[in-house]
Amino acid sequence: MDLQTLKDKFTAKFGQGYSVYTSPGRINLIGEHTDYNGGFVFPGAIDKGIYAAIKINDLNKVRAHSIDYDGYCEFGLNEEDKPNEAWARYIFGVCREIQKRGYQVKGFDTVFFGNVPLGAGMSSSAALESTFAFALNDLLGLKIDKFELARIGQSTEHNYCGVKCGIMDQFASLFGKKGHLMRLNCATMEFEYFPFNPQGYKVVLLDTVVKHELASSAYNRRRESCENACAHIAAKHPEVKYLSDATMAMLNEVDVEIPAEDYMRAEYVIGEKQRVLDVCEALERGDYETVGDRMYGTHYGMSKLYEVSCEELDFLNDIAKQCGVTGSRVMGGGFGGCTINLVKEELYDSFIKTAKEKFNERFGHEPKVYDVVISDGARKL
Ligand code: GLA
Numbered sequence: 001m002d003l004q005t006l007k008d009k010f011t012a013k014f015g016q017g018y019s020v021y022t023s024p025g026r027i028n029l030i031g032e033h034t035d036y037n038g039g040f041v042f043p044g045a046i047d048k049g050i051y052a053a054i055k056i057n058d059l060n061k062v063r064a065h066s067i068d069y070d071g072y073c074e075f076g077l078n079e080e081d082k083p084n085e086a087w088a089r090y091i092f093g094v095c096r097e098i099q100k101r102g103y104q105v106k107g108f109d110t111v112f113f114g115n116v117p118l119g120a121g122m123s124s125s126a127a128l129e130s131t132f133a134f135a136l137n138d139l140l141g142l143k144i145d146k147f148e149l150a151r152i153g154q155s156t157e158h159n160y161c162g163v164k165c166g167i168m169d170q171f172a173s174l175f176g177k178k179g180h181l182m183r184l185n186c187a188t189m190e191f192e193y194f195p196f197n198p199q200g201y202k203v204v205l206l207d208t209v210v211k212h213e214l215a216s217s218a219y220n221r222r223r224e225s226c227e228n229a230c231a232h233i234a235a236k237h238p239e240v241k242y243l244s245d246a247t248m249a250m251l252n253e254v255d256v257e258i259p260a261e262d263y264m265r266a267e268y269v270i271g272e273k274q275r276v277l278d279v280c281e282a283l284e285r286g287d288y289e290t291v292g293d294r295m296y297g298t299h300y301g302m303s304k305l306y307e308v309s310c311e312e313l314d315f316l317n318d319i320a321k322q323c324g325v326t327g328s329r330v331m332g333g334g335f336g337g338c339t340i341n342l343v344k345e346e347l348y349d350s351f352i353k354t355a356k357e358k359f360n361e362r363f364g365h366e367p368k369v370y371d372v373v374i375s376d377g378a379r380k381l
Helices: 003-014 086-100 124-139 146-161 168-175 215-236 248-253 260-285 288-305 311-322 345-363
Strands: 019-028 043-056 061-066 071-076 108-114 180-185 190-195 201-211 327-330 336-344 368-371
Touching (some): 003 061, 003 108, 019 124, 019 168, 043 124, 043 168, 061 086, 071 086, 086 124, 108 124, 124 146, 124 168, 168 180, 201 311, 215 260, 248 260, 260 288, 288 311, 288 327, 311 336, 311 345, 336 345
Antiparallel strands (some): 043 108, 180 190, 201 336, 201 368
16 A cells, blocks of 8 residues: 555545645553553654645545555544444544543545554554644644644544553644654653664564454553552652652552552553663663663563463564574563564574574464564654
8 A cells, every 4th residue: 555545545535625634553661561551662654654744624524444444434523423333433532532532523535544553563553643642732733742643543532442441542642753753651652763773773562463452441451450569559659649759668568458460560550660761771872782781671471460461472582582682572462463673783683583483383374574664653654
């Protein structure tokens, strides 16, 4: 699929006079499941995203065509107009969330496609929300700032898609900058751009192409565990607002009060906070060995304490270790999707070859391989 085909399809369905917008998926170097715990994340936007041709109509309804799903959907802009199609709910949710904030949304026609792999942990859904939030803000001259656009996407997930996600994905999709990662403090929303060009290394994603069912309810349960642990700690330490503010000593004080499972989840989150800070320092020194070591640490925590990995992801992580890859871990929410790997250039080919062969032997198909290119965030084309 390319932009010309998108434009041709729009013209054939709705005529001329459209604008084209895009917003990308993301990677995250480290800092997983920390965003909704008021911790740090370290994402960057990628060169894969959602592309939408849009034009305001005067029908007071949305007419949307998804090229990838080969689907067409029409819906009004009131709460009771919620469409049945899952893909259309993201667009509907964005419209509703903008309206809930006191702005007027007009009907529009749109045709869109994406090249962010679905369910791979690269945030195709945030890319979709951000594309439409950014486009409507621009086309209707609403002047909503990008932080609020990110929250509009996040609330869409919460209120229309059933995932109580944090803010990382929408933030990264909107604020992304070519060649830079962003370290975001999710408690204060302060962030910094970090140039990211690890000389002599490559960053590559290996996609297991598995997506486990019920991932969103499992995700929401992780969040509840964290909130429970945090509430118990805060009862003793009122200065603790988010779980990421807590220390292991504080967690140990409430050990007997909370379920063992919640303890494990919180132990992971508290450990992850330190790993992100270590990675930031290490990056400034150009010390990629430490960066990689912490990535393995995150994988271990996500697999054994947070329990959001799976057999396929653990398998890829083991292969990375055996191949001498500097750092490797499950990326994003987990429950399938991909690993992110920091690998020395000279080891790249043999790593990819071995990973494909061994994974195929074990699971009957090869993982997909995506070289990471850090790119710009939401924009009009
Ligand atoms: C998903 C969510 C994010 C974040 C990650 C895990 O991508 O959408 O908010 O919680 O999982 O880090």
